[in-house]
Amino acid sequence: MSPPVVLAIAATDSGGGAGLAADLATFAALGVHGACVVTAVTAQDTLGVRAVHPVPFDVVAAQLDAVLDDLDPVAVKTGMLATPEIVRLVASRCAGRRLVVDPVLRATTGAVLATDDVIAAYREHLLPVATVATPNESEFAALGRPSGPNIQVTRGGDIATTNDHGTGCTHSSALAAHLAHGADLPTAAARAAAYVSHQLRLGKDWTLGRGRGPVAHIHATTQGEIA
Numbered sequence: 001m002s003p004p005v006v007l008a009i010a011a012t013d014s015g016g017g018a019g020l021a022a023d024l025a026t027f028a029a030l031g032v033h034g035a036c037v038v039t040a041v042t043a044q045d046t047l048g049v050r051a052v053h054p055v056p057f058d059v060v061a062a063q064l065d066a067v068l069d070d071l072d073p074v075a076v077k078t079g080m081l082a083t084p085e086i087v088r089l090v091a092s093r094c095a096g097r098r099l100v101v102d103p104v105l106r107a108t109t110g111a112v113l114a115t116d117d118v119i120a121a122y123r124e125h126l127l128p129v130a131t132v133a134t135p136n137e138s139e140f141a142a143l144g145r146p147s148g149p150n151i152q153v154t155r156g157g158d159i160a161t162t163n164d165h166g167t168g169c170t171h172s173s174a175l176a177a178h179l180a181h182g183a184d185l186p187t188a189a190a191r192a193a194a195y196v197s198h199q200l201r202l203g204k205d206w207t208l209g210r211g212r213g214p215v216a217h218i219h220a221t222t223q224g225e226i227a
């Protein structure tokens, strides 16, 4: 049987920890086929963001058309959306699907990834059509503390690790993957939290880069079989 298709609409992270790298690795780990629409290219590593280059709007729209026309994703997750025009496009084209919105406004390392007009577009256009939105505390505050059953504020957890770059991306992608498999929202949320804490535990002693390392997205036993 074919796997469900899940679409990630987000930005690249050259360090491979956050954004689309985290999204596609999580999709692979959880048995869904991942499609991706690139909204921006970031020059980034475990220490910080050096540059952000938004993809032109018509190229983002063309990627989205291609995926929606041909692959009919059962669930969509959004990460960094870069411009208010992209936020509005995603809201109009993805409303009605299982839509997980992770409002990426700032990197853990401090860089601002969304301007005020992007935040306003989230509030007006994207949050109202989300199946679930997963801001962390500071994103929740920046969005004006929106209320509603579809707002699930994320709050870190009890695993002590500095290898947590891309945790929010990983969590929202896991949520979308479980929704695509047919889980209801409470079940998908519980499974996503369990996946993230399990993978954070597996990667907590890794030393990749000099800053905040990535989550170990793929189960450790596969490493033993390959190496």
Ligand SMILES: Nc1ncnc2c1ncn2[C@@H]1O[C@H](COP(=O)(O)OP(=O)(O)OP(=O)(O)O)[C@@H](O)[C@H]1O
Residues within 6 Å of the ligand: 107, 108, 135, 136, 153, 154, 155, 156, 157, 158, 159, 160, 161, 164, 165, 166, 167, 168, 169, 171, 192, 193, 196, 197, 200
């Ligand atoms: N240290 C941890 N131990 C266990 N679970 C965690 C931990 N950190 C995060 N999680 C899980 O991942 C979810 C998302 O984490 P968090 O709230 O830190 O996201 P975030 O701040 O958006 O992350 P990022 O800044 O990487 O995008 C949490 O709700 C929780 O389920």
Ligand SMILES: Cc1ncc(COP(=O)(O)O)c(N)n1
Residues within 6 Å of the ligand: 010, 011, 012, 013, 018, 019, 020, 042, 044, 079, 080, 104, 106, 107, 108, 109, 164, 165, 166, 167, 168, 169
């Ligand atoms: C392309 C991209 N998307 C999302 C994040 C947020 O992840 P984090 O908060 O872990 O830095 C990021 N840093 N870069």
